Amino acid sequence: MIDFVGLAVILLLALAFGYLTKRAWGAKNKIVKWAGVVLAGLLTLIFAAGFIAAVMGTIQVNANYNASNPAPNVQVKATAEQLAWGEKYAKLCAGCHSPNQQLPLSGNDFAGEAGFGFVGTLYAPNLTPAGDIKNWTDGEVIRAIREGVHQSGRSLIVMPSQEFHALSDEDVQGLVAYLRSQPAVEPNTPPSNLNVLGATLLMAMGGLTHQPAITQPIAKPAVEANAQYGEYLANNLGCRSCHGEKLTGGVGFDGSPAPNLTLAIPQWTEEQFSAAFRTGALPSGVMLDNNKMPYKEFSDFMTDTDMKALYQYLHGLSPTQASK
Numbered sequence: 001m002i003d004f005v006g007l008a009v010i011l012l013l014a015l016a017f018g019y020l021t022k023r024a025w026g027a028k029n030k031i032v033k034w035a036g037v038v039l040a041g042l043l044t045l046i047f048a049a050g051f052i053a054a055v056m057g058t059i060q061v062n063a064n065y066n067a068s069n070p071a072p073n074v075q076v077k078a079t080a081e082q083l084a085w086g087e088k089y090a091k092l093c094a095g096c097h098s099p100n101q102q103l104p105l106s107g108n109d110f111a112g113e114a115g116f117g118f119v120g121t122l123y124a125p126n127l128t129p130a131g132d133i134k135n136w137t138d139g140e141v142i143r144a145i146r147e148g149v150h151q152s153g154r155s156l157i158v159m160p161s162q163e164f165h166a167l168s169d170e171d172v173q174g175l176v177a178y179l180r181s182q183p184a185v186e187p188n189t190p191p192s193n194l195n196v197l198g199a200t201l202l203m204a205m206g207g208l209t210h211q212p213a214i215t216q217p218i219a220k221p222a223v224e225a226n227a228q229y230g231e232y233l234a235n236n237l238g239c240r241s242c243h244g245e246k247l248t249g250g251v252g253f254d255g256s257p258a259p260n261l262t263l264a265i266p267q268w269t270e271e272q273f274s275a276a277f278r279t280g281a282l283p284s285g286v287m288l289d290n291n292k293m294p295y296k297e298f299s300d301f302m303t304d305t306d307m308k309a310l311y312q313y314l315h316g317l318s319p320t321q322a323s324k
């Protein structure tokens, strides 16, 4: 993914303005000389800095993590129960990987839809057996999901692997089994290809999402209405992406504040908690906005046991003010 043309254009602009700066320096008219030197000099600096940023962005986008994050050597054999869990969890991928937010995950134009087509091509790829992953090993797909590394070894872009990093071996295998079980929906999506602008912006905004390597087995806690299983759910449903690492408050995807859960939920009854997810109504009577807090998706995902477990975990958190 190297935009040679883009890099060359920025470099040529820097060189051209550098040349003009030199020419202005030699001008006889004092006003022309200083105006020219300041203007062309400034543009030279801007394009030179832009070139350096673009080179650094290109290097990071292409950095290879095969050595630090080798793909696990596993062959998925999922039970019917694992597969069913995988299908349920896969619905949480559909917001990005499907054109209509429904299964199957036939891929969608991520950058174009968000109005970011100018950064190049970035699809949330087709994850049905018509997509590239038909040629990936199970281990490579598992690594992509939990560690954010592409088959080639480069970091994935935008793909929120931090939210899936804590998935147990059992659950991630159920998910991969589900991906493989989908109908093959043509056409395949085009490979990601960012231009210099995309690479530079990504580097600046932290859009490269590779995660630390997973070297130990991750066991799934028993599915019971207790805090231990509730914590597992909170870790794997993206609560921390918006509400903060310690759930003490953060920002949602659209920048709206996501409240401190350690202050609110210890005050709530289990009925109030479950009503918030099942109906969107908070104890105060205020309705949650599903575009900011996707409670309907969580409600569809969670069984009553899941809901009780998540409540047990969040209700038991000690109230903590966010440290700023």
Ligand code: HEC
Pocket: 089, 090, 092, 093, 094, 095, 096, 097, 110, 122, 123, 124, 125, 126, 127, 131, 132, 133, 141, 144, 145, 150, 155, 156, 157, 158, 159, 160, 164, 175, 192
């Ligand atoms: C916020 C949007 C988003 C969500 C949610 C998301 N993904 Fe992705 N995913 C992406 C994007 C964008 C890429 C392509 C990144 C690239 O090419 O660097 C990607 C890439 C992948 C890949 C690599 C496939 C390939 O052909 O390159 C896999 C596997 C994958 N995602 C699985 C999942 C699964 C499973 C889920 C749900 C558990 C999920 N993703 C949720 C955006 C998302």
Ligand code: HEC
Pocket: 233, 234, 237, 238, 239, 240, 241, 242, 243, 251, 252, 253, 256, 257, 258, 259, 260, 261, 264, 265, 276, 282, 287, 288, 289, 290, 292, 293, 294, 298, 310
């Ligand atoms: C996409 C970002 C996002 C994710 C993911 C998310 N939340 Fe939220 N949440 C928000 C935002 C934003 C609000 C404020 C919503 C509003 O004002 O309508 C909110 C509100 C809430 C509230 C109401 C709190 C109050 O004091 O009013 C609860 C409870 C809650 N979220 C729990 C959770 C749990 C549990 C999870 C994980 C299962 C989760 N959220 C995942 C963004 C998110």
